[in-house]
Amino acid sequence: MARRSPALFAWLLCGTLDICYAAVWSVLAGSDPGTMLRGVAKGPFGDGAANWGLGGALAGLGTHFAIMGAMVAFWFAAVRRAPALREPWWLTGTLYGFALYLVMNALVLPLRFGAPFPPADLVKGAVALFPHIFFVGLPLAWLTRKAA
Numbered sequence: 746m747a748r749r750s751p752a753l754f755a756w757l758l759c760g761t762l763d764i765c766y767a768a769v770w771s772v773l774a775g776s777d778p779g780t781m782l783r784g785v786a787k788g789p790f791g792d793g794a795a796n797w798g799l800g801g802a803l804a805g806l807g808t809h810f811a812i813m814g815a816m817v818a819f820w821f822a823a824v825r826r827a828p829a830l831r832e833p834w835w836l837t838g839t840l841y842g843f844a845l846y847l848v849m850n851a852l853v854l855p856l857r858f859g860a861p862f863p864p865a866d867l868v869k870g871a872v873a874l875f876p877h878i879f880f881v882g883l884p885l886a887w888l889t890r891k892a893a
Contacts, residue, residue, distance in 0.1 A: 752821045755888050760813035762880035764806065770872060778802075785809050788857055813881070816845055820885045834890035835883065842882025846874045 768778035782805030786794035789808055794801045820841060824830050830837045850873055854860040864870040 756817045759881045766876045834886040838883035838886025842878030846877040
C-alpha cells in the first residue's frame with residue numbers, strides 16, 4: 746500500500762474547499778466560475794488571461810492550487826519547527842487563516858491589482874476572510890493537531 750502524505754491530502758482538501766466556495770460565491774454574485782478562474786489567472790499571466798476561455802479558467806485553477814500549495818507547505822514547515830502551533834488547534838488555525846487573509850488582501854491583491862485595503866465594502870471583506878479561516882487555517886490546524 747502506498748504511503749499517504751498528510752500535506753498532499755491537506756493541499757487537495759483546502760484547495761478544493763476554497764475554490765468551491767469561490768465558485769459558489771461567484772454564482773451567487775451573478776458571475777460564473779469560469780470568469781472567476783480567469784480572474785485568478787490574470788494574477789501571474791496578465792490581463793489577457795481574461796480572454797483565454799477554457800484555457801484561462803484552467804490556468805486560474807492551476808494558479809489557485811499553486812498558491813494553496815505554498816500556504817499548506819508554509820503551515821507544515823511552521824508546525825515542524827514550532828510544534829506548539831498544534832495546540833490549541835482552533836486558535837492557531839484561526840490566526841493562520843487571518844494571516845493568510847492579510848497577506849492576500851493587504852499585500853498581494855493591492856500590489857497586483859490595486860485593490861484597496863481595508864476593503865470599502867465590509868461584507869466583501871468578510872466574504873474574503875471566511876474561507877481563509879474556515880477552509881484553510883482551521884482544516885490545516887486540525888489535520889496537524891497531534892504529532893504525526
